[in-house]
Amino acid sequence: MPNSSAPSPAVSASKPLVTIVALCHNHALFVREALDSILSQTYPNVEVWLVDDASTDDSPAILREYAAQNPGWHLLLLPENVGNCRAFNTAFRQSRGELVIDFATDDVLLPERLSQQVAAFEAAGSTVGVVYSNAELIDEGGGRLGLHHRPDGHGGLRPQPASGWVFAEVLRRYFISTPTMMMRRACLIQLGGYDEALAYEDFDFWVRASCDWQFVYLDEVTTRKRKHPRSMSSRAYRRHDPYLASTIRVCEKALALARTPAEHAALATRLRWELRQAARRRRSAEAQALFALLRQVARPRLLDWALVAWSQLVP
Template sequence: MPLVTIVALCHNHAPFVHEALDSILSQTHLNLEVWLVDDASTDGSSAILREYAAQNPTWKLLLLPENVGNCRAFNAAFRQSTGELVIDFATDDVLLPERVAQQVAAFEAAEPTVGVVYSNAELIAEDGEVLGLHHRAGRAGGVLPRPASGWVFAEVLRRYFISTPTMMMRRACLISLGGYDEELAYEDFDFWVRASRAWQFLYLDAVTTRKRKHPRSMSSRAYQRHDPYLASTIRVCEKALALLQTSDERTALATRVRWEMRQAILRRRFAEALKLFVLLRHATKPTLLDLALAAGSQLAMKATLAFNQERA
């Protein structure tokens, strides 16, 4: 059986970490390499990780002295690991017992150019209440968001459809990218863009994971007024611009940049909106609405600057 590395990343997950680590122990695929990584938690999570490491002597424990963020914390363990296949596992989520076995089987049946297998997820609340599925039945038939398999570079630019916690990655894929980009505040969009340029993605139509939605999760903090995620998104879009090869990919990036630009404006992030407009002009010819939004952002930014100067 292939060795599968599970990098269990924890930062202040004390209410959830027992269930998360028990779900690793429940896996039917037994050839596992487990890394417990605590990113300088302040809620007692590290004591729980120590407890599980003591009870499972083959598990590795990495307690980081300062908070370095998900990308650096993952890389610190990944670069010491040896598994042919890798799971980035946040310890506020839950692995269903057949998760690893199902995805290993999918990899073994797939072409060697498949770098990622992802699947469906059950969404749960902070208290464990079931909220629904990530890939759910649409009103007009089919599944929303529609999963995609194969060469999905344009699709990952155009829209969000992958449930990040469900991914299993081929080690060779991660190595070819140099791991996660440690300069970014989050990892998934950047990984999808860079990986899908050279590797195929495969959707496994099965619920393999419970993804927890709560106020402290990374996704819930995105697009807040002072969050660092928008700057990272702009950087990923800049990377994507350099990777474009077809007109369809250019259109896909324009779709993404327009959406991000509108999110920035809604949250009064006018400087970031203007950076996105510059990116949009490189990807496609702006529409009249694009030009109007950019002009409005520039005026709003000047007005805010003048107001702050008067108050000072």
């Protein structure tokens, strides 16, 4: 395993420092591949924070091993599970990078990831807070499942990426592959980091960041995103999970931020989609909360009323 040393002063002066916050919770099966992908980066100026969120498998031992072999890396072994948002903030607030990556250690960075995204930031204006890209989806064993942004057969991609001022698009639909994001430190500082009251971070970050910062899509595959039964995304919308409650809280924030008819229409589209998910799982309280928000931005349709009624039926 190669050794990673701190960048020289000359490199530091010429290239922005990139902080990688590597978040681990019971990723022993994947964490070596993830950390080796940090070591394989062609970009020279990197600060690494290894954060273990109270894993119960062999992850802490593996992180200690890599920290010992790479003395420039920082290691945080949290004594209790605090969740992704607080774990990230704990490292971010001690870090120094001008640009930041939130890296789950069940995913993999491709070697040119940092170089490509830093170049995109350098070519962009100072109002760009996020550069994101395409991802290769892989299964638990590393087998290829396809792409996040896949060809639609008509010269475009599905889901269609968006660049620029993307607030309305963020409200309307999911299109960003979260593990591919590189974030400007100033953007995260302005937001106060992630909202630690939430069960997950990405939707809330997109909503709050896109009000004041532009997003740029880089048409490159930079990351391998692993889909497996223990991943955070696989748990969303399950019965009794906390994710839907967090989504409602973010929609409440979005309602306070939305100003134009187009933004209200985009939020209505989002609320109707979330209402369908709540109704399918008989999440009656959440369905009623979403319906109440919907009524503040759009006139309810017959289907909206029907979904609320359906959510109250005993499964």
